[in-house]
Amino acid sequence: MANLRANASTGHLRVYGTSLSDDGALPREEREQDTSLLLRKIELHRDEAVKLLASHPDLLRFLDAATSVGLLDLVSNIVVSAMLAAAADPVDGASALVGVDKDMKQRSLDGLVAFLTCFFPHLIDWEAVRYLVLAQADPLVAARIVVEDRRTKCFRPGSAATNGALKLALKCAMVAAKHPCPSELAGVWLSLCSSLDTLEKAVSLLSAVRPNSPGDILHTLAKQMPVVPCPAPDAIGSSLIRPWELAARRSKHAAKVTHQYSWSLRRVLLHTIHGFYLQALARMPGGELRSRYHRSMLKAGHCYGPFDPVTNIIVNTIWYEATFPPLSQLDELDILGTLNLMRIEAQSFYGLVSFLCTHDKDLNADQAIRFLLDTDLNLAATKQCSSVQEEQEAFRAAATAAWHPRPDAQAAFLSSCKTPAVLSLLSDNGGQQQLSSQCVHQLAMLLSSAFRSTGMLAQQKRPVAIYERRFHLTMDEGHIQRRAHRRISRKVKAALSRYEVQNSEQACHQLHVVCGVNTYVSGPDESMHSIMMQKKKDPVEDDYYHHTHANFLVTRNVGSVGSVPVLFFAELSNKNDDQDSQLLCCPVEFPLPGAEPVRCLFCEQEGIRIVHPASWEGFHGHQVEFVKTVRGEDLFENVDYPEEYDNDRILTKSEYVTNTVADGFDEDCMYLGLLKGGDKTKLEEAVNQLMAMAMVTSLAGKILDAPAGADRVVAGFRPVGVLRCRSLRACFPQLATSLFQLVALREYM
Numbered sequence: 001m002a003n004l005r006a007n008a009s010t011g012h013l014r015v016y017g018t019s020l021s022d023d024g025a026l027p028r029e030e031r032e033q034d035t036s037l038l039l040r041k042i043e044l045h046r047d048e049a050v051k052l053l054a055s056h057p058d059l060l061r062f063l064d065a066a067t068s069v070g071l072l073d074l075v076s077n078i079v080v081s082a083m084l085a086a087a088a089d090p091v092d093g094a095s096a097l098v099g100v101d102k103d104m105k106q107r108s109l110d111g112l113v114a115f116l117t118c119f120f121p122h123l124i125d126w127e128a129v130r131y132l133v134l135a136q137a138d139p140l141v142a143a144r145i146v147v148e149d150r151r152t153k154c155f156r157p158g159s160a161a162t163n164g165a166l167k168l169a170l171k172c173a174m175v176a177a178k179h180p181c182p183s184e185l186a187g188v189w190l191s192l193c194s195s196l197d198t199l200e201k202a203v204s205l206l207s208a209v210r211p212n213s214p215g216d217i218l219h220t221l222a223k224q225m226p227v228v229p230c231p232a233p234d235a236i237g238s239s240l241i242r243p244w245e246l247a248a249r250r251s252k253h254a255a256k257v258t259h260q261y262s263w264s265l266r267r268v269l270l271h272t273i274h275g276f277y278l279q280a281l282a283r284m285p286g287g288e289l290r291s292r293y294h295r296s297m298l299k300a301g302h303c304y305g306p307f308d309p310v311t312n313i314i315v316n317t318i319w320y321e322a323t324f325p326p327l328s329q330l331d332e333l334d335i336l337g338t339l340n341l342m343r344i345e346a347q348s349f350y351g352l353v354s355f356l357c358t359h360d361k362d363l364n365a366d367q368a369i370r371f372l373l374d375t376d377l378n379l380a381a382t383k384q385c386s387s388v389q390e391e392q393e394a395f396r397a398a399a400t401a402a403w404h405p406r407p408d409a410q411a412a413f414l415s416s417c418k419t420p421a422v423l424s425l426l427s428d429n430g431g432q433q434q435l436s437s438q439c440v441h442q443l444a445m446l447l448s449s450a451f452r453s454t455g456m457l458a459q460q461k462r463p464v465a466i467y468e469r470r471f472h473l474t475m476d477e478g479h480i481q482r483r484a485h486r487r488i489s490r491k492v493k494a495a496l497s498r499y500e501v502q503n504s505e506q507a508c509h510q511l512h513v514v515c516g517v518n519t520y521v522s523g524p525d526e527s528m529h530s531i532m533m534q535k536k537k538d539p540v541e542d543d544y545y546h547h548t549h550a551n552f553l554v555t556r557n558v559g560s561v562g563s564v565p566v567l568f569f570a571e572l573s574n575k576n577d578d579q580d581s582q583l584l585c586c587p588v589e590f591p592l593p594g595a596e597p598v599r600c601l602f603c604e605q606e607g608i609r610i611v612h613p614a615s616w617e618g619f620h621g622h623q624v625e626f627v628k629t630v631r632g633e634d635l636f637e638n639v640d641y642p643e644e645y646d647n648d649r650i651l652t653k654s655e656y657v658t659n660t661v662a663d664g665f666d667e668d669c670m671y672l673g674l675l676k677g678g679d680k681t682k683l684e685e686a687v688n689q690l691m692a693m694a695m696v697t698s699l700a701g702k703i704l705d706a707p708a709g710a711d712r713v714v715a716g717f718r719p720v721g722v723l724r725c726r727s728l729r730a731c732f733p734q735l736a737t738s739l740f741q742l743v744a745l746r747e748y749m
Contacts, residue, residue, distance in 0.1 A: 034130055042074070069139060069173040071189045080188070084179075108137075112137060114630055118169040119143055120596060121267070122651065140244065150596075152594045164598065168622070175630045271591065273348055275593065281336075281512075282564055283564070291330065300316055300320035300410070304379060323448060350401040358398075376593040376594070396411035496568070513552065518548065521621055525546060547620055548573075550610070553568070569587075569619075599622060605649070
């Protein structure tokens with residue numbers, strides 16, 4: 001997994017990008033040492049449980065089936081799980097122990113690791129072990145350490161998101177620990193927590209008179225299981241706060257985090273950045289966003305600058321559109337390229353880190369990431385630059401790392417745009433409400449004026465000729481992309497209409513923009529029936545996925561002044577529009593800075609940041625799929641090529657999208673295909689020039705030994721000239737053809 005690395009940049013700039021060689025992980029010896037320490041801690045707690053149950057041999061023998069996973073201290077967790085195993089077979093208990101792995105320590109370790117990696121996204125197994133060692137193997141204490149280390153300021157015990165994550169983590173942990181009654185044990189803990197009196201009584205019995213009271217405890221727990229079903233989510237409510245409060249008391253004895261590992265923190269920060277982009281999209285006027293500003297936002301709307309992140313995105317977007325407009329007017333699009341959005345967010349991340357490290361020479365990348373988490377990406381919280389030149393230098397480092405198409409121009413602009421007129425206009429329109437078309441027009445003029453005051457000229461690059469075959473390949477890909485996007489847009493609008501009918505909404509809803517799509521949900525399903533259906537519909541695709549997850553912004557009460565769009569989630573069918581009516585469509589909250597996202601197996605594996613509903617379990621990719629993953633089951637009956645999901649695979653596969661800052665997505669062709677017929681010559685000329693300037697993606701970067709020390713470098717993404725590209729085409733014709741089509745198109749956008 002890639003980690004941050006500083007490039008060999010010129011001057012005082014410290015430009016950061018991804019490294020393909022060093023993942024920053026602990027050495028293998030240290031990981032094995034941590035695992036041994038954790039096993040030893042589990043063994044010590046098991047020995048204590050043996051002493052407590054020494055006078056009750058009828059329960060003692062069930063310790064082989066117990067686990068240290070639970071919502072209290074480890075000894076209590078072991079005792080409760082042992083008693084549940086006994087209660088499952090009150091006659092002789094023999095069947096409860098049949099087939100149980102007697103290695104209680106290893107099973108508990110597996111369960112504890114599963115608890116953390118299912119509760120928190122982007123958590124590597126060995127890192128989970130590290131947190132558990134610091135927490136003395138206490139799962140909730142370890143979770144609190146993760147929250148603190150990730151600067152999760154919006155973590156709220158008892159909230160819908162936290163309760164959902166806790167239920168998911170408990171069920172997966174019990175399965176991973178191979179307890180004979182995994183679902184029942186998870187239900188017991190949730191039932192105990194649903195009744196504060198019952199929980200307090202159990203805690204008192206387990207902590208004060210444990211050696212003499214297993215019968216009383218068992219009697220207390222028997223009221224909750226197994227005949228009493230786990231309470232509904234609404235019944236649990238805020239009562240799940242109490243286990244966290246008890247864990248807070250135990251946290252006083254936990255050790256502090258010493259190893260600074262920025263890989264997972266980078267993922268957390270990218271989710272925060274994504275939330276700011278959703279807010280920026282909501283604040284842009286719909287008509288202008290769909291017709292003009294979607295292009296400039298995806299190309300140059302970075303979130304670094306002199307203002308707050310949302311304002312920076314808006315300001316950078318409007319300025320670039322006004323200063324470097326497209327060569328031809330674009331048609332209206334009501335859906336953003338999802339991978340393009342993921343790319344501008346990744347570019348912004350590297351830009352933010354490079355700005356901070358150039359601005360403060362004593363700061364390293366890990367410290368910069370933690371600073372950004374602490375300040376919610378507020379660059380104004382840094383010490384002020386001593387001169388305009390110093391500030392401009394830091395912004396130039398940011399623009400270079402972020403692959404801005406005009407880095408010098410953006411650096412000069414950001415150092416000069418914080419004028420009284422701009423500040424006044426932004427403050428007059430409020431910090432949250434949607435900007436009016438008039439405000440955007442005025443802002444464009446003010447920002448253009450501020451840029452002209454720097455003395456820099458906004459010159460468009462002169463294009464040259466292009467081969468006709470390449471032109472048609474590019475146009476064809478653009479048509480394919482737009483056709484796929486129109487289909488998603490149509491299905492989203494239909495889902496929104498059904499939502500109005502089902503909820504008797506009086507408000508008038510209008511689609512603002514679709515801002516995230518993952519078509520790879522519920523699959524791949526390679527069963528013969530699904531393959532036949534897919535080939536009938538699309539003979540190109542081999543893998544079949546049943547569903548799509550989408551986020552979109554919706555304007556309510558269209559026409560009202562300053563109404564801010566609402567964020568929606570929808571699950572859509574990939575094969576049958578009629579099935580959409582049975583699937584989920586609902587509003588979701590804008591993600592707050594530092595908040596942990598609701599888990600979805602399929603979206604996480606693709607590296608696509610989709611906001612899922614916290615209080616619902618009615619979408620694919622959540623509880624059922626995670627439990628199957630922990631069991632090691634294939635989600636679908638793929639006999640020839642089973643698709644095995646696990647935590648490491650999810651994190652590894654999603655790295656490509658998470659790290660991509662270079663051009664090369666199929667979606668890039670979508671914008672070129674919007675040109676009118678009379679602009680064909682311009683397009684032909686522009687694309688050929690871009691071919692000569694092609695920047696290959698990390699895939700080609702691994703194959704080619706491109707020369708280091710180029711002017712514009714990001715580690716792992718190096719410039720390759722035309723001759724080297726031709727050499728690549730000779731060796732890998734299919735790969736090179738794709739790169740020629742896709743990589744070098746974005747300058748024309």
